[in-house]
Amino acid sequence: MSIAEKIRTIAVEARQASLAMARLSSKVKNELLTDMATALTDNAPQIVEENRKDLQAGEKNGLSAAMLDRLMLDEARVKAMADAIREVAALPDPVGEVTGMWKRPNELMVGKMRIPLGVIGIIYESRPNVTSDAAALCLKSGNAVVLRGGSEAIHSNLVIARVLKDELVKRGLPSAALSLIPFVEREGVTEMLKQEEFIDVIIPRGGESLIRFVVEHSKIPVIKHYKGVCHIFVDASADFEMAREIIINAKIQRPGVCNALETLLIHRDLAESFVPFIYLTLSGLGVELRGDAAFRRFAPMAKEATEEDWHAEYLDLILSVAVVDGLDGAIDHINRYSSLHTESIITADYANAQRFIREVNSGVVMVNASTRFSDGNQLGLGAEIGISTTKLHSFGPMGLTDLTTTKFIVYGDGQVRP
Amino acid sequence: MSIAEKIRTIAVEARQASLAMARLSSKVKNELLTDMATALTDNAPQIVEENRKDLQAGEKNGLSAAMLDRLMLDEARVKAMADAIREVAALPDPVGEVTGMWKRPNELMVGKMRIPLGVIGIIYESRPNVTSDAAALCLKSGNAVVLRGGSEAIHSNLVIARVLKDELVKRGLPSAALSLIPFVEREGVTEMLKQEEFIDVIIPRGGESLIRFVVEHSKIPVIKHYKGVCHIFVDASADFEMAREIIINAKIQRPGVCNALETLLIHRDLAESFVPFIYLTLSGLGVELRGDAAFRRFAPMAKEATEEDWHAEYLDLILSVAVVDGLDGAIDHINRYSSLHTESIITADYANAQRFIREVNSGVVMVNASTRFSDGNQLGLGAEIGISTTKLHSFGPMGLTDLTTTKFIVYGDGQVRP
Numbered sequence: 001m002s003i004a005e006k007i008r009t010i011a012v013e014a015r016q017a018s019l020a021m022a023r024l025s026s027k028v029k030n031e032l033l034t035d036m037a038t039a040l041t042d043n044a045p046q047i048v049e050e051n052r053k054d055l056q057a058g059e060k061n062g063l064s065a066a067m068l069d070r071l072m073l074d075e076a077r078v079k080a081m082a083d084a085i086r087e088v089a090a091l092p093d094p095v096g097e098v099t100g101m102w103k104r105p106n107e108l109m110v111g112k113m114r115i116p117l118g119v120i121g122i123i124y125e126s127r128p129n130v131t132s133d134a135a136a137l138c139l140k141s142g143n144a145v146v147l148r149g150g151s152e153a154i155h156s157n158l159v160i161a162r163v164l165k166d167e168l169v170k171r172g173l174p175s176a177a178l179s180l181i182p183f184v185e186r187e188g189v190t191e192m193l194k195q196e197e198f199i200d201v202i203i204p205r206g207g208e209s210l211i212r213f214v215v216e217h218s219k220i221p222v223i224k225h226y227k228g229v230c231h232i233f234v235d236a237s238a239d240f241e242m243a244r245e246i247i248i249n250a251k252i253q254r255p256g257v258c259n260a261l262e263t264l265l266i267h268r269d270l271a272e273s274f275v276p277f278i279y280l281t282l283s284g285l286g287v288e289l290r291g292d293a294a295f296r297r298f299a300p301m302a303k304e305a306t307e308e309d310w311h312a313e314y315l316d317l318i319l320s321v322a323v324v325d326g327l328d329g330a331i332d333h334i335n336r337y338s339s340l341h342t343e344s345i346i347t348a349d350y351a352n353a354q355r356f357i358r359e360v361n362s363g364v365v366m367v368n369a370s371t372r373f374s375d376g377n378q379l380g381l382g383a384e385i386g387i388s389t390t391k392l393h394s395f396g397p398m399g400l401t402d403l404t405t406t407k408f409i410v411y412g413d414g415q416v417r418p
Numbered sequence: 419m420s421i422a423e424k425i426r427t428i429a430v431e432a433r434q435a436s437l438a439m440a441r442l443s444s445k446v447k448n449e450l451l452t453d454m455a456t457a458l459t460d461n462a463p464q465i466v467e468e469n470r471k472d473l474q475a476g477e478k479n480g481l482s483a484a485m486l487d488r489l490m491l492d493e494a495r496v497k498a499m500a501d502a503i504r505e506v507a508a509l510p511d512p513v514g515e516v517t518g519m520w521k522r523p524n525e526l527m528v529g530k531m532r533i534p535l536g537v538i539g540i541i542y543e544s545r546p547n548v549t550s551d552a553a554a555l556c557l558k559s560g561n562a563v564v565l566r567g568g569s570e571a572i573h574s575n576l577v578i579a580r581v582l583k584d585e586l587v588k589r590g591l592p593s594a595a596l597s598l599i600p601f602v603e604r605e606g607v608t609e610m611l612k613q614e615e616f617i618d619v620i621i622p623r624g625g626e627s628l629i630r631f632v633v634e635h636s637k638i639p640v641i642k643h644y645k646g647v648c649h650i651f652v653d654a655s656a657d658f659e660m661a662r663e664i665i666i667n668a669k670i671q672r673p674g675v676c677n678a679l680e681t682l683l684i685h686r687d688l689a690e691s692f693v694p695f696i697y698l699t700l701s702g703l704g705v706e707l708r709g710d711a712a713f714r715r716f717a718p719m720a721k722e723a724t725e726e727d728w729h730a731e732y733l734d735l736i737l738s739v740a741v742v743d744g745l746d747g748a749i750d751h752i753n754r755y756s757s758l759h760t761e762s763i764i765t766a767d768y769a770n771a772q773r774f775i776r777e778v779n780s781g782v783v784m785v786n787a788s789t790r791f792s793d794g795n796q797l798g799l800g801a802e803i804g805i806s807t808t809k810l811h812s813f814g815p816m817g818l819t820d821l822t823t824t825k826f827i828v829y830g831d832g833q834v835r836p
Contacts, residue, residue: 019753023777096776102798108787110797115779117809201810221639221810242832249834335437344828357827358514359441361533369526369830378835379528379826380520391535391823392619392639393811405809408797409775410762412787414660416667417796 003183004191010146011195013176014119018144021177022116026093028171033089033136036167037082040132043163044078050159051128058152070126071153081132081160084383088136091382094401095142098409106415112406116142118200120403121192123148123214125206128156134205135164135178137385141403144177146199148192150206151184158182193218201393203386223398225363225389227313228258228341230371233265233330233356234274235347242368243274243346244281249370250344252285256315258387259342259374263310264321265330268294271323275299278321287317294323310337327352331359338362340389342374363389363396421601422609428564429613431594432537436562439595440534444511446589451507451554454585455500458550461581462496468577469546476570488544489571499550499578502801506554509800512819513560516827524833530824534560536618538821539610541566541632543624546574552623553582553596555803559821562595564617566610568624569602576600611636619811621804641816643781643807645731646676646759648789651683651748651774652692653765660786661692661764662699667788668762670703674733676805677760677792681728682739683748686712689741693717696739705735712741728755745770749777756780758807760792781807781814 001009024032040047051073058068094114101111120143122134131147138145149157161180168175181188193202196219203223204214211224232250234243250261266274275298279289283301290305302321309320310333324330327345334343344366345356353367364374374397376384381399388394394402419427442450458465469491476486512532519529538561540552549565556563567575579598586593599606611620614637621641622632629642650668652661668679684692693709693716700707701719708723720739727738728751742748745763752761762784763774771785782792792815794802799817806812812820 022779104798108791245832245834253835361440361825364826364828366828367830368832369828370834372835373526373828380522395823396826405813407779408782408814410782410784410787412785414663414786416663416788417671417790
């Protein structure tokens with residue numbers, strides 16, 4: 001069989017398996033996940049051994065130390081993967097939830113019930129823990145899953161997928177509910193992206209170039225985010241100490257992630273006092289500031305920001321800063337440059353807080369909180385399957401319920417349409 | 419400017435206008451719609467005059483009498499369009515609704531708030547009333563809308579769009595919030611479908627060939643349904659009278675629509691008595707029945723159903739009928755041939771009713787009710803923008819809230835991530 005035929009078969013069988021998965025009780029799904037977690041730790045030595053093959057190949061291919069670290073599995077990391085599966089097992093099952101029900105004038109009862117999406121495709125890069133994390137979330141929500149990990153982690157991913165699949169088989173469940181594309185060729189991705197008849201949605205997890213490749217080649221709907229250019233707006237009434245703590249946290253606590261702060265907006269009325277204060281604070285912590293003219297008037301040592309800086313996701317200790325004309329200026333700037341990820345206002349003003357919440361249409365909009373909370377776990381969704389900066393289906397961090405949809409259910413007693 | 423450039427400009431300006439529309443209060447939107455309704459009736463003579471040009475061209479081009487009737491506007495039909503806009507004005511505004519809010523252990527309050535999708539593209543065929551219906555729904559939900567109607571209705575659509583746009587201008591609102599693609603060339607559609615940077619979703623309304631063309635050419639997500647192969651399953655415990663009333667209603671009341679019954683499934687235990695009963699009833703009403711072997715055993719005069727019949731959306735007084743092995747047989751048949759539109763069970767058995775509701779994953783699943791209720795208005799959504807048989811974003815009939823998404827809102831008092 002060619003790669004294309006094999007991938008089509010995987011997709012067809014996943015679709016078939018999804019029908020059975022959709023009917024499983026919460027109890028069966030939770031037991032399955034718990035057994036999968038146990039199986040991972042039981043098979044940790046074998047997983048670590050397979051992982052070593054990937055590490056050796058990675059070293060030979062000149063992967064960076066950081067990349068090799070992301071790829072590396074030891075028994076502790078395998079245990080962490082098992083724990084993550086158990087956490088998913090402990091989450092409430094979204095399937096079957098009736099999100100509302102109402103009565104029509106003809107006494108028909110009409111409601112909406114959560115059901116699985118069907119078949120989820122996950123395309124991801126080096127971290128092998130995504131294999132078990134994503135599988136657990138998709139199976140818990142009653143879906144079948146087709147995984148395609150990075151070629152550099154192929155041995156690790158194959159053994160993890162096999163260990164998890166074995167648990168499906170042991171329970172008499174369709175093993176095709178969890179598949180890993182076993183090909184390292186790029187064709188493994190492009191053929192998968194053609195299976196629009198059998199795969200309902202693709203969720204890519206990785207860098208911007210991976211995501212752009214997936215979007216470019218997919219005939220299946222893609223839920224994605226390219227990048228996070230997160231803004232904080234310091235309003236005229238902001239408490240300086242609170243602003244400082246939040247800005248430091250958002251910029252410095254973990255600068256390499258998508259919910260880190262990238263652009264700071266400062267109310268013009270505050271510039272004279274706040275600009276020197278925040279410039280000294282952040283420079284002292286090793287942050288490079290790139291400001292507009294109004295910012296540099298009060299912080300002349302700051303670099304000059306160019307148009308590019310307002311679009312930039314630095315993922316580094318660099319921050320662009322603009323002085324804006326109050327809330328309207330801040331909202332205009334955000335509307336213009338936003339990646340629709342996360343924005344926060346620091347304010348003591350009730351009306352401005354409410355306007356910011358209402359009028360800024362990013363996936364997550366905050367008042368007096370660090371952008372670093374923009375994460376499924378931190379927001380209370382439980383484990384996160386990804387973040388969406390497109391508005392269709394899901395917007396913002398995505399949890400289990402985002403892997404479901406709702407159907408209408410109608411209870412009648414013989415009604416016909418007049 | 420070329421057609422491509424002009425369409426890009428329309429899309430860019432719609433995106434810009436959508437930012438302003440998203441901020442409008444419910445009061446302003448409702449007043450706008452009410453004035454649009456009045457403007458339509460005020461301009462009825464002019465609309466009817468422009469419509470006459472379309473009718474004359476249609477006659478010359480040999481449109482069928484049915485097509486010409488769908489195209490035709492008189493003052494009464496314009497008044498009906500105005501009334502439909504007023505009905506949308508009277509619906510609750512989904513924008514700003516907080517669909518849930520919870521407290522995190524660190525006292526952050528996290529919620530989800532409904533916001534508009536942004537820019538909606540509607541591609542439709544002959545009926546000019548879709549121009550005002552779709553515009554009203556998109557504007558009420560805080561979106562901008564780009565309309566592309568059928569070439570045969572171009573004069574009617576242009577004048578209707580101009581009358582509605584004038585009301586935006588009168589109120590100082592961006593006229594680009596409502597645009598009609600003024601080109602009858604096919605390029606008018608294909609270029610529109612390339613504006614994925616500016617248009618958030620495309621909703622096609624029309625026949626299967628239009629929808630397939632849109633899906634084939636669109637870089638923008640499409641919410642759609644191809645067809646409705648609706649099933650009714652008559653369970654062993656069904657009340658014959660109730661079954662008869664519902665089947666007659668679902669098949670005959672309006673056979674040419676997507677929620678009409680196309681395939682009837684009968685429990686094997688019931689076949690001997692129910693098959694002759696329903697065969698005589700439906701034949702007597704002029705319905706052609708095409709049955710499987712088990713059906714024809716008790717209704718030998720029925721035609722033989724072929725594999726094609728199980729896939730067919732007849733939109734006519736034809737019905738395919740199969741005898742199935744109970745509920746499992748019915749669910750298997752539906753899973754295999756379903757268009758994911760609407761299915762109903764006729765039963766007196768509690769457990770079977772619940773299993774059918776849970777296990778059949780079509781957009782609308784019913785107990786003891788006619789499939790003809792599968793319609794936004796009938797289900798209580800108010801006006802309907804379309805029906806989705808794909809599970810992403812919306813599934814089943816779509817109303818105002820399906821033109822929105824939710825963002826996360828977070829209220830803090832200085833929280834930072836540890």
